[in-house]
Amino acid sequence: MDSLRYTKSDEGANFTYEKFCATCKLLFNMNNIEKDEWRLREIFDLFDLDKDGVLKERELKMFSDWTQKIKKSKYALVIVDVQNDFIDGSLSLRTCEGKQDGVDVVGPINHLVQNGCFDKIIYSLDWHPEDHISFYENLHLRELHPDSKVKKKDAKPFDTVIFADPYLEQILWPKHCVMNTWGAKLHEDLVIAPDSVQIRKGQNPNMEAYSVFFDNNFKGSMELQEILKKHGVDRVFVCGLAYDICVKSTCLDGLRLGYAIAIVDDCCRGVTAPDTEATKKLIYENGGLITNSNDVLAMVNEGKQSLVLAHKIAKSMTSIDTCEKPENILNNIS
Structure with a gap:
């Protein structure tokens, strides 16, 4: 070289x-x-x-x-929301349409953590206040906008409504990952790497936060970007729960920000099979890599190169670097 x-x-x-x-x-x-x-x-x-x-x-x-x-690339592993409520609790993936088991990601993620030479490992946690806007149980606390096709009296968990203030479209999830509860804790079998960082998202009661990069309005915490910049990271491997919700949003935001993003397929589980497949297609079409844990270890430990990630790095190097501003992301959503 x-x-x-x-x-x-x-x-x-x-x-x-x-x-x-x-x-x-x-x-x-x-x-x-x-x-x-x-x-x-x-x-x-x-x-x-x-x-x-x-x-x-x-x-x-x-x-x-x-x-x-x-x-000389630097590598980060972002482990998304491997928490009790998504595995055994109130929003367990086993009870969702896809009938996938969230605990299945723990073993392969642990293998990556224990064997991969990552420059930084970051764990994200949904960390919601009791009155969070996404909870079906809190529907009575806020008014719906006339644009909402689902009316308050007819709404059920997993329905999508439109709130009046703030005006936003929102899936109504069962109450989950309430801060400082058992459901919000990382799964007990998940290995926590030394010198890793934990990012708590979704703390604004009036705004959902699927992505680890931003709230759903592309505002809020810049913590992940600051960590990646501090450690000179340009390649980010993303895994965890749920494939078609928070993992998806994290990957797409990372790609819009110019990072070379790879989703670790065998270390993710989703809510529905069709949405999971659509997620893979969307990430690939936006320049991301769909890979597996064995290939990730070959990249970070042995220097194996991915043309998909190298392509993204070339595009980031030759573009005008204005994409870090949230308002620019809002104006360029594909």
């Missing part, structure tokens, strides 16, 4: 797409390249600023910086 570093003597070289591809074969598994060769073309085009088919001077320097960034 050190041979890929840019030097002044490279400035006159005709670094064509063919040479670019030959170099990338040193970085990526051939199966990766054959399946996703279009990503190589797009990466090359991102660096080829004058579109003349050759990387030179500043363009070649950008390519070299990309290869070095890939080599």
